[in-house]
Amino acid sequence: MxxxxxxxxxxxxxxxxxxxxxxxxxxxxxxxxxxxxxxxxxxxxxxxxxxxxxxxxxxxxxxxxxxxxxxxxxxxxxxxxxxxxxxxxxxxxxxxxxxxxxxxxxxxxxxxxxxxxxxxxTTRKFELQNRLRACIKIGRTMEQYLSELKQIFDQLDSIGFPMTDLEKIHGLLSGLGKKYESVSTVIEHSMDSVPGPCYEDVVFKVTAFDDKLKTYSSASAVTPHLASS
Known part of the structure; x- marks a missing residue:
């Protein structure tokens, strides 16, 4: 031409x-x-x-x-x-x-x-995917865990490999651990629905569940003190 x-x-x-x-x-x-x-x-x-x-x-x-x-x-x-x-x-x-x-x-x-x-x-993509698979919440606050996930998602997007909401949700749930099994199970069932859940909604649900766990933990710590008063 x-x-x-x-x-x-x-x-x-x-x-x-x-x-x-x-x-x-x-x-x-x-x-x-x-x-x-x-x-x-x-x-x-x-x-x-x-x-x-x-x-x-x-x-x-x-x-x-x-x-x-x-x-x-x-x-x-x-x-x-x-x-x-x-x-x-x-x-x-x-x-x-x-x-x-x-x-x-x-x-x-x-x-x-x-x-x-x-x-x-391409090499960077594999590195970030491996980092995502190794990312777990244990030993960190929910805020720290979600922050690292966002960094990985943003970096994948920046090199041309954006993740779908379902992929992000799967990555988030995979690293939560046994303590969050009940909320994870509910979210996993909802992933088969049409339309499926969006990532922001799932973040809200796991954060709310985490807040409840903190409340229960605080109540358990206070009760013995009240009983001895």
Whole structure:
């Protein structure tokens, strides 16, 4: 596909759409933002190689026969490609920029970043999933437990692997322990209903149950004291 469209100015500022500087922890989000910026301007093909580089010259038949002259499509392609590459460079963190230093085209830079950071994102995903499986409440307050779960969920979301409400609920219930078995059983049964429970509702229920446990514990501690008075 030739670069037949002339590009003059972007209808949107790149800073309005691409709000992230690419790092090892946010590649998929950065990629989504960048694609959403390029696509409506018909420039996405410069990074995906769908818009191929035209020949530098073209053959023209005239009175003197066939001659070669500069190809205006080539000039347009070079201008657009270098502009897209400059945009990419402007959205990279310093370590990412060092990695693509010296590359000559937007597609070359895009491919190099994908090879590097896609692998990092997948590895990070497995690390966070393992951390979630190992996360338990025992020895911590409910607030501390829920805070760590939220950190894991947010980090998975930031690298492009968001969890559904049911997945979050399953992760929360898995680490509660035997003391919360009664409320966990009720919530697990509700997960088969349509629509299923939302994560915020489950957080409210387990927090309320935890408050009751604290009340019972406090009452048990006070009763012997009152009996001896």
């Amino acid at each position: 030739a670069a037949t469209e002339s590009f003059s100015s972007a209808p949107l500022s790149i800073s309005q759409i691409v709000t992230l500087k690419l790092t090892e922890s946010n590649y998929l989000l950065w990629k989504t933002q960048f694609e959403s910026f390029l696509s409506p301007q018909l420039l996405l093909g410069y990074v995906t190689s769908a818009i191929t580089r035209p020949e530098a010259t073209r053959s023209v038949t005239g009175t003197a026969g066939v001659t070669e002259e500069p190809n205006p499509e080539f000039t347009k392609w070079i201008r657009n490609d270098q502009l897209v590459m400059a945009w990419i460079f402007g959205s990279l963190s310093e370590p990412a920029l060092r990695m693509v230093y010296g590359m000559q085209s937007a597609q070359e830079v895009w491919t190099a970043l994908a090879k590097k950071f896609n692998r990092v994102s």
